[in-house]
Structures are given as structure tokens and as C-alpha cells.
Amino acid sequence: MSDPxxxxxxxxxxxxxxxxxxVTNRRLVAPLTGSPEWDEFPGTAVCHGTLFGGAAGLDEISFPAKGFSGLTLRLFDPVRAQWSLNRVNSRTGLLQPPVVGRFHDDGHGEFHGDDAHEGTPVPCRFVRSRITSVSAHWKQAFSTDGGQSWxxxxxxxxxxTEECAA
Structure with a gap:
């Protein structure tokens, strides 16, 4: 970490x-249907380091049980003091619209953008939290009411882990 x-x-x-x-993943089987059924599956991730003196980063995550991987390029915009998280998955090879946001004083990061669920555009939110030297938490949420609820x-x-498996 940089000298604060x-x-x-x-x-x-x-x-x-x-x-x-x-990575232990839990994903709703049927999002936006009210179903409480979750699918749990393993993953491995590796962040390949920081670039631009900490203003960029690249990581890859692999989901062997699901047969795909994901890649995220993070870029910091110093004018807006915001990060853009630019994602692509190996199934499509297409860059998704970024989610944009920042970390807050309490240590959690919140990022918003546009996504799609079954072809329908939906607002999307990522939250990074519970960050320690050996653990972290991430969650994704969709909204059907313009961000009033998630x-x-x-x-x-x-x-x-010490093993680099992604």
C-alpha cells in the first residue's frame, strides 16, 4: 500500500x-425473481499488480466449475477522483460498460454502472468491503427501481493464498 x-x-x-x-462465490440462481436459491462455487483470482503508480490495476478470476474466467482493468480518474472498473468475461470477449465509484472513509468501496439481466438493462452496484491483509468481500446487486432498492x-x-492459480 502507498504511504498514506x-x-x-x-x-x-x-x-x-x-x-x-x-474465492468462494455465491450467486443467485434466478436473480430478480424473488427466488432465495443460491449456487455456491469456487474460484481463484490473481491481481497482477498495480500500474501507473497505483492508479491502475489488472486482475483475472477463474471459475473452473463454471467454465469461464473474468478480467478487470481498474483505472483511476484523478479529475473526478473516481475509479472505473472495466470488465470482460471469457465467454463473450466483450468489454462491459464500466462501474464507477470510489472508496469511502470507512474503508468500503462503492461502484455503480449499467448492466443487463437476460437482455434487459439494469442499474448495477459493486461493493468492496471487509478488507484486511488476508481477506476481502465483494458483492454485486441489481436494481429494478432506478437504484431505490438493490x-x-x-x-x-x-x-x-500463496498459490497463483488464476
Whole structure:
């Protein structure tokens, strides 16, 4: 992590993510239907380091049981003091619209953008929280009422590992 006394706000926010992780995923089987059924499956992730002095980063996550991987390029915009999280998955190879946001004083990060569920556009929110040197939490939620309420549909519990498996 950057020296807090010399770093600019936002720079280095994702330094905690550098390295390999084991990931426990929980994903709603039928999002936006009211169903309470979750699918749990393993994953591995590796953040390949930070770039641009902490203002960019690249990570890959693999879901062997599901047969696909994901890639995220994070970029910090110093003018807006916001991160854009730019995602692509191996099934489509198409770059998705970014989610944009920042970390707050309490240590959690919140990022918003546009997504689609079964072809229907929906607002999307990512939250990074419970960040320690050996663990972190991520969740994704969709909204059907313009962001007034959110349904969490995917969570990831990350646990640091020494094995680089992604």
C-alpha cells in the first residue's frame, strides 16, 4: 500500500488486492425473481499488480466449475477522483460498460454502472468491503427501481493464498 502521508486520494486504493486469492462465490440462481436459491462455487483470482503508480490495476478470476474466467482493468480518474472498473468475461470477449465509484472513509468501496439481466438493462452496484491483509468481500446487486432498492445477486469471499492459480 502507498504511504498514506504522501499518496493522493484514490491512488493505491486497490493495492490490497495484489496477489493470489481463493474465492468462494455465491450467486443467485434466478436473480430478480424473488427466488432465495443460491449456487455456491469456487474460484481463484490473481491481481497482477498495480500500474501507473497505483492508479491502475489488472486482475483475472477463474471459475473452473463454471467454465469461464473474468478480467478487470481498474483505472483511476484523478479529475473526478473516481475509479472505473472495466470488465470482460471469457465467454463473450466483450468489454462491459464500466462501474464507477470510489472508496469511502470507512474503508468500503462503492461502484455503480449499467448492466443487463437476460437482455434487459439494469442499474448495477459493486461493493468492496471487509478488507484486511488476508481477506476481502465483494458483492454485486441489481436494481429494478432506478437504484431505490438493490437485490444482491452475487457475493465473493476472498481469502489470500500463496498459490497463483488464476
Amino acid at each position: 502521508s504522501t499518496r493522493k486520494p484514490g491512488i493505491g486504493d486497490f493495492d490490497f488486492l495484489v496477489g493470489p486469492w481463493k 437485490e444482491t445477486n452475487w457475493t465473493m469471499a476472498l481469502r489470500r
